[in-house]
Amino acid sequence: RKEVEQDPGPFNVPEGATVAFNCTYSNSASQSFFWYRQDCRKEPKLLMSVYSSGNEDGRFTAQLNRASQYISLLIRDSKLSDSATYLCVVNTPGGFKTIFGAGTRLFVKA
Amino acid sequence: DTAVSQTPKYLVTQMGNDKSIKCEQNLGHDTMYWYKQDSKKFLKIMFSYNNKELIINETVPNRFSPKSPDKAHLNLHINSLELGDSAVYFCASSAVTSGGAGEQFFGPGTRLTVL
Numbered sequence: 628r629k630e631v632e633q634d635p636g637p638f639n640v641p642e643g644a645t646v647a648f649n650c651t652y653s654n655s656a657s658q659s660f661f662w663y664r665q666d667c668r669k670e671p672k673l674l675m676s677v678y679s680s681g682n683e684d685g686r687f688t689a690q691l692n693r694a695s696q697y698i699s700l701l702i703r704d705s706k707l708s709d710s711a712t713y714l715c716v717v718n719t720p721g722g723f724k725t726i727f728g729a730g731t732r733l734f735v736k737a
Numbered sequence: 738d739t740a741v742s743q744t745p746k747y748l749v750t751q752m753g754n755d756k757s758i759k760c761e762q763n764l765g766h767d768t769m770y771w772y773k774q775d776s777k778k779f780l781k782i783m784f785s786y787n788n789k790e791l792i793i794n795e796t797v798p799n800r801f802s803p804k805s806p807d808k809a810h811l812n813l814h815i816n817s818l819e820l821g822d823s824a825v826y827f828c829a830s831s832a833v834t835s836g837g838a839g840e841q842f843f844g845p846g847t848r849l850t851v852l
Contacts, residue, residue: 658837670827670843671780712778718837723768723792725838727780 628653630726633715637732644705648731650698650715660691661716662700665730671714674700705735740764743828743844750818751852758813758847760828768792768838769811771803772827774846780827786811787833815849823851 633650640646652660660677675682677689677698688701698715715728741762750756762769771783785793789805800816811828828844 659839661840670846672843673840676840714780721837723785723787723833723838725770725782725841729779
């Protein structure tokens with residue numbers, strides 16, 4: 628089993644759609660969790676941290692379920708500019724090893 | 738003011754050569770990383786340094802040797818380059834607290850092509 632697994636992509640959605648990405652991780656002792664966004668030929672950038680209580684930033688909502696070792700990202704009212712690869716990221720105990728999921732590619736069409 | 742910078746941005750070289758990639762961060766972070774992103778876009782950690790000390794070495798061939806002269810710099814030297822080393826190499830830095838590593842800030846990447 629991979630340490631961090633994400634939904635296979637790509638996701639092709641129309642503008643205005645709601646899209647959800649899922650991610651599971653294998654190490655139950657993992658400490659911190661994030662969603663990053665990577666545009667084509669660019670570096671990854673933090674989209675949002677993920678907390679057990681859930682957190683929202685505008686159109687983006689992230690959830691963490693530690694019991695199920697599951698992380699989700701919900702994007703509402705998709706924009707063309709949301710087209711990118713979304714990376715699920717997990718830090719192992721100790722905090723120095725970061726595991727990136729393989730990424731899920733999102734295409735938002737007009 | 739660039740937070741994490743890498744040089745060079747592009748590197749094209751022949752098999753068997755030795756090359757270096759430099760990384761600098763001006764964020765005051767104690768922890769720096771090297772990642773490799775291959776042609777399938779999978780981003781994999783190679784090394785993690787904390788306060789100039791190697792913390793993580795993810796079974797990277799010993800042809801790859803990171804060097805951290807100070808907390809703001811983490812350079813990557815690669816000996817005897819092979820075709821399979823062609824990839825984009827990203828440097829990153831972060832603060833680390835008792836809760837683990839925080840947000841990682843990435844450099845723009847170095848696209849290495851080995852011919």
